[in-house]
Amino acid sequence: MRTYKDIRQIVMERITSNEWPMGELIPNEQVLAEEFGVARATVNRAIQEIADAGFVERRRKAGTRVVPRRSRDAIVQIPVVREQIENMGENYRFALIARHIVPATKAAARELSISTGTKAMRIVCQHFAGNDPWQFEERWINLAAVPAAREQDFTSVGPNEWLVREVPYSNAEHTFRAAAASEQQSQHLGLGAGDPVFVIERKTWRRGKTITWVQLTHPGDRFSMITRDDIPYSDVASV
Amino acid sequence: MRTYKDIRQIVMERITSNEWPMGELIPNEQVLAEEFGVARATVNRAIQEIADAGFVERRRKAGTRVVPRRSRDAIVQIPVVREQIENMGENYRFALIARHIVPATKAAARELSISTGTKAMRIVCQHFAGNDPWQFEERWINLAAVPAAREQDFTSVGPNEWLVREVPYSNAEHTFRAAAASEQQSQHLGLGAGDPVFVIERKTWRRGKTITWVQLTHPGDRFSMITRDDIPYSDVASV
DNA sequence: TTTATTATTATGTCCATACATAATAACGCA
């Protein structure tokens, strides 16, 4: 008997083979249910998942049509620095460089959505893979959102690991860019001034309050981010 | 009456508020169905979607438990260069620099999964935002996978746009990195040699055959990629 | 002809029920 996964795969095959071309309507659920010998609810489930994945668009009364031009999107796993380093088979080490509670700079205040001069926590630290510097971290923490940070000295456990435990679910915005290493960055990363670095900038928030704003800088010659984006629900063992 | 979306939101709220802590079991479907006054199928649908989103893990007989440590993942929209430039309000222009059918280099052969020396298409071109160079493109096309490329001169329509139309559904692997501009890159991007560039490398394939391998280089001072990653199914108007 | 009303249609969702399946727990035997 055919399951909704079978239906889902068959429908995906018809889409990706252009049997049902982009922009065109596909047969309605009733018709497909009869063709496949299943209940309409089964077809509905299959096609709804395909719609969630962005391959078709459904509208009541109008029917279901194949989405004209899909934008490519990649799912990037934002690396957790310790795991990343340990997965490379290297020894992970963390070093705190600075931890101050100081009035927020203009930029920090803007990013944290607090008024300039409000006290916030500034942290600078770095992470090593073996003996090689891997990541240089410059962070602001909004103490109004995470007051418990005052009690942390961040000497043994890094601020990111602590925050992930303290505020496990938060929204985030990431920016990836290439830049020339600043004086301080190049020094801590063991690079020449102006050498290319890969910067991940992250801002996280929850219930309207910004939690932290951080810039993670990596040596350009060693660091990269890889994503693999497969067509879902295709023939090749996708469950 | 409560819909499965209501249930989904309530359950997400209990997870993100740590009412149901990480690693712990949550009540089973029967119990929740009774609590919410709905059929078990309704609870099932709600929680299955949450499981697909990666917040809980379900196992028969064992039950459903909150996933211990979620890795942060970001959904990156890979920009389509023309759209990106036009969205910035700039005029898009494309210029072909080279188009040859030549024996694949060692690296190209490896990436295209063909034997070294097999003829493939090499394309070099660039894309402008107004008068400013925005992207420098170095591409190999596997002619065994896309023979129709031989008939294309790529003077008016760029290879990427053509390929997206020719092979609309393909799997992809992306690599993002920061690098120092090569001689050729810096020249075409109007940069100094060694200036930082943001490189997107992409390989696409379909039915086991590699289609194309391309390196897209952007000036580091102008280019960045931004992602926004919200906790799904949360209180704030999701869907 | 324009506008308001009504009918039609495809999808959206729910329910009760049934049975399948995978994982675990309990049991019985050696």
Next chain:
DNA sequence: TGCGTTATTATGTATGGACATAATAATAAA
């Protein structure tokens, strides 16, 4: 005590029927 068998349990999936809803088409009124 160790091991193989059986029972139990939570989730997985299918069904037919029902009604809701949004969008469109058809119709009637102004």
